[in-house]
Amino acid sequence: MSGAPTIFDRALIRARQDRARRLGPATFLLEHVAQELADRLSVVVRHFDVAVDLGTPAGHVRRALANNPAVGRLIAASPAVEGASLAVIANEEALPFAQSSLDLVVSALALQTVNDLPGTLVQIRRALRPDGLLLAALLGGDTLGELRQSFATAEAEIEGGASPRVAPFADVREIGALLQRAGLALPVTDLDRVTVRYSSVFDLMRDLRRMGATSALIERRRTPLRRATLLRMAEIYQRSFSDPDGKLRATFDVIWLSGWAPHASQQQPLRPGSARARLADALGVSEQPAGEKAGH
Numbered sequence: 391m392s393g394a395p396t397i398f399d400r401a402l403i404r405a406r407q408d409r410a411r412r413l414g415p416a417t418f419l420l421e422h423v424a425q426e427l428a429d430r431l432s433v434v435v436r437h438f439d440v441a442v443d444l445g446t447p448a449g450h451v452r453r454a455l456a457n458n459p460a461v462g463r464l465i466a467a468s469p470a471v472e473g474a475s476l477a478v479i480a481n482e483e484a485l486p487f488a489q490s491s492l493d494l495v496v497s498a499l500a501l502q503t504v505n506d507l508p509g510t511l512v513q514i515r516r517a518l519r520p521d522g523l524l525l526a527a528l529l530g531g532d533t534l535g536e537l538r539q540s541f542a543t544a545e546a547e548i549e550g551g552a553s554p555r556v557a558p559f560a561d562v563r564e565i566g567a568l569l570q571r572a573g574l575a576l577p578v579t580d581l582d583r584v585t586v587r588y589s590s591v592f593d594l595m596r597d598l599r600r601m602g603a604t605s606a607l608i609e610r611r612r613t614p615l616r617r618a619t620l621l622r623m624a625e626i627y628q629r630s631f632s633d634p635d636g637k638l639r640a641t642f643d644v645i646w647l648s649g650w651a652p653h654a655s656q657q658q659p660l661r662p663g664s665a666r667a668r669l670a671d672a673l674g675v676s677e678q679p680a681g682e683k684a685g686h
Contacts, residue, residue, distance in 0.1 A: 394506035397558070399606045400481075403503050404469055407447055407602035416600035417450065419642055422584065423498045423527045424450035430646070431458060431496070431525060438494035438523070442467050444514075445482040445500030447602065461494065468500070482510055487517040490651075497526040499644075502559060503606065511572035521653035524574060530559040531581055531643030536631040537594065544623035548616065562645050574649025575656055582644040587637040591627045594640050 410416075424446075439462040443451050446468065455461050463476060467485075471477035480486050482497075482504050495514050504510050514524050562581045569577035588594045598604050631639050650656060 394509060396505050396608055398503045398505055399608050400469075400483075400503070400505070402606040403602070406599075406604055406606060407470070410600050410602035413600050415448070415602070416597045417448070418586075419584065419601065419644075420447060420450050420499055423644055424454040426582065426644075426646075427451060427496060427498055427525060427527060428454035428458065430648075431455065431460070434460065434523065436460065436521075438462060440492050441465065441494035441496065442478075442487070442492055442517075444468070444480075444485075444495055444497040444526075445504075446496075446498040447500065451496055451498050455496070485510070485513040485517055489516050490519045492517045493519055493522045495522075495524045495526070497528070499527060499529060501526055502528040502530060507560070508568050508571060511568055511574070515572045515574055515649075515651060518651035520651050521655065522651040523648065524650075525646075525648045527582075527644050527646050528560070528565075529642060530565065530645035531562060531583075532641055533559050533643045535641055536627060536639060537591070540591070540623045540627040540630065543626050544619050548619045548622055559643070560645065565645055565647050569647060569649040572649070573652070575652045577647070577649040579645060579647045582646060584642040584644060586640045586642065587633065588640060589637065591624045591638060594638070 428451075437460050441455075441461050441464045443455075443464060443466050446452075446466075449466070452464055452466060455464060466477040467480040467487075469479065469481055471479060478486060482500060483506055495518065501507060501510065511524075518524065562579050566577055566579040569579070586594075586597075588597075595604075627638060633639065
């Protein structure tokens, strides 16, 4: 059993996603990420016989990859799978795949609510065949920072203290370190900032419900939100994060991560002392012994 702290209520996350489907889901961010994932994978020159779409809500990634000739069998794996011809009911924290059984794992906007992300990455690494690829996107960075700040300020003013209402998000540098710890080779991370504009903060909150993205923290506040706090939060948001035309900004930081299961064919770092040219020659400067200062 993992020793990672339990931050997210995973059962509640599934219930929130079910509610979003009933309300009519807001899919603009997921569609953007799915298309970007397909574009990134299209430049990888190799074939992936067995691929898994891990945890992605709905079928956006599978549809985006449907016409990619480099992807063979694409298996949907999540706690609740709908509309997939090949599917496995799976928890992202306990993968059911055999060691070295997959060529590709993709995931869109799912891994940010995994309690033990390092453990999940290790499991993905084990499931990948040598030279298999992980390509995933998760929310991180300053996602919903405007909403977090506005709530914290309003609660401090009205109620004398703040409670966690927006989930904590990983930093892009932390994700890069986790890829290395998991044993993935050639790790790459980058950040795509998506700014969405709303007429009011209440429109943003409705979209979050329709995305299944409202707070599912174990330590979330269980008492109803006070009306005075909500209205003060809306005032602070409008004052602090509006554009000249009155529209409000909401930030979604999408962290992209990729890494390969190690293979002998991959580029390897040079051994210390194996360089055949001096750095001073490459830079066009004079080499000085250690301890000497320029000009002396």
